[in-house]
Amino acid sequence: MAADVLVVGAGPVGLLLAGDLAEAGVAVTVLERRTTGSNLTRAFGVHARTLEHLDVRGVADELIATGMPLRELRLFDRVALDLAKLPSRYGYLLVTPQTHTEDVLRARAERLGAKFGWGADVRALTQDDSGVDVTTADGQRYHSRYLVGADGVRSVVRDQVGLSFPGRSVLKSIMLADVRLAEPPEDLLVVNGVGDGFAFVAPFGDGFYRVFAWDRRHQVPDDAPLELEEVRDITRRSLGTDLGMREARWMSRFHSDERQAPHYRVGRVFLAGDAAHVHSPAGGQGMNTGLQDAANLSWKLAEVLAGRLPESLLDTYETERHPIGRLVLRSSGAIIRLAMIKPLLLREARNRVLGAAVSVPPLGRRASGMISGVGLRYAPPAGADRLVGARAADRPLPGGRLYELLRGGRFVYIGPRRPATLPDHVVFARGSGEVLVRPDAHVGWVGDPAGYFAR
Template structure:
């Protein structure tokens, strides 16, 4: 029987499915679209924390090879967020279309044994104390848990009765795939002048993706769109339309700010755009969803091995505040970007540059946008490291921490007895100052730290599930 059903084969659902399959969990992905990966993706930026998560899955280098590396993000005018000083192996972002992320994650999930069912539209869902039944247009499926990673219009969220409060931030955003006669000076070009904004980035196949918005032409999403309208808004925002021509796709959409009040209803969970949607400012939407998946996958695997139900509640406790923070950050960026008066735009530039000249402000801004700056709240009385993001340290005996995390196992940095958890915990390196050991979770956050052997075993039971019996422990 399938143990977990993931609804949605976008980046969030595919990373989650791959994590579960690598952990030995039987997982089925239900996707309403056909099997072709669409090039109509809106996400183009992969940030440092997401690259760290992909590194822990052996995919970071392959993804980087598909795009362009930038050590900063220009939000508007002269205001630039410097990423080069991030405390990460990836002090940069990668500009690459979302479909490259999906392709790599799909290949990984299939290699690990995940089943992906296409043309499967979810139309019904019910749950009881033993599991969840999902009905699609082509059949019925049963699993212990279900994760809705099915986007802003999530059928799963609707079927469990969760609201999606919020509002539309920008209506009638124009989206176009075009060729250009003149390449922009920067790989990722974006600016706003109050009544218009535009963003342009290369696909890598000769086409560029353009997002443009004109305050003076707010039309329904299904209103016809001509290339001249895109050109005009881009000229006003960027000073040049770069000789756009030969569009292969033109459309309108609207951008919302919304967040579900809960990410869990019984045995059903929400992740990615099904749980939260943000303005496109800062390029944080897809990244936040991928990090949701990285947080949830190992917890579901542990719950299926007997970890307490409270571990699954921690998904809400840890990821809901992050989603709320990203919503506030991206919303603030877009509101400042769309200041209408020329005086306001001058002040925006001066104040932005001045604030980012302060090291603490610069580091906080880079940490929030990149995702590297987020830590989870530790339980009362826990070691100060618990919940923090673990840096990619070199391990005694060779190798890096995030290489050791590959395969979805915990990594214990220190010398301690993990008998019973050998299948889930890799012991790497020697104890730190004072003889302390650090248990790093599969998502790269610290789960426990200390010197108490009994405390480590309690933490392992709570985080990784019940230990193997003596008969199950492998012998040398």
């Protein structure tokens, strides 16, 4: 079976990538070892920059309808970030279970023509100058020009290309429980740490709540039995109440790692999402970082496969996304370590110092921008204008908003006059400056766009 691109993994990252490629006319097949979509939710927050990427794809409103906006993100006892002031139309964290994100992205990918191989358990892959060959557990063989491993923290793709995954476990024996609450919290999200542990509570929207809890005093293997009373106990100590926790429909344990692959590309094979990097759950940045990986890579594959830009463009995926992954790993790690401070006096000092810091507008904006992704940018190439690599904020333009004009994987050139020659997939919008906006809503070029496509 042949395809232009094989995507291994039908989680959020693989689904967004597959939908983008299918929309660009690329023959894409998603291989997933599961036989159906996932019912496991770990991510509950969709940040502003991810919502902007979904807006570009025309599905942001559909996902927003499944959740609730949180305009203040509380990190510690009295330390909170004001997301309402973000320079984005999405000045909030959308609280919605990961399964809803997957449902929206899967429907889009299917609608656009992506093919799915459910029950395809990838076991081996080889590559050469002509492409990548994959063999599954049942002996099926697939061939593609490129392959993307979006197959999670235990990535078979990463192992097959010989990449290490250095790092360490940050938290062991995190408890997960889906429960009903007799006394639902007033706030949309509730989280607090008390030195010996923490608890996090978020709504599914169907009457059940997901509880994440960790107890420093009782760390056991992931496969150790879990009783609801253990979750109740640490929740009471962390929040002052167990919220009337009852009727658990599912419980489990997992451990949280901080790891990053040394490379995101090996020949014709790329890594994205948890296959490339995993972070602590602090700040809710894991799934969001992966989706932003996909938004960066998809248009580059499409351009190269269409012959519009050189193959060397694909190297910029690692150049741009690896530093972002490293930054998120460090920032989320810092948050979780601060949350785990045990001595009471140190926790109080943390709250005073950080609370005062984020109340200073420039510092608060920087922290909110980093966690939400709105403040992240890519370094400009040597000799390029300083605007290259910056996030292109949405704005009204003749013919519609910028993000609407980007839909379909198009570029948008904003300038005082239409150039003499402009590729068919570049939309011209009259405006000040001479800026070419890439399909992932970052500035790609300043000046005549012909220079960008003539590289």
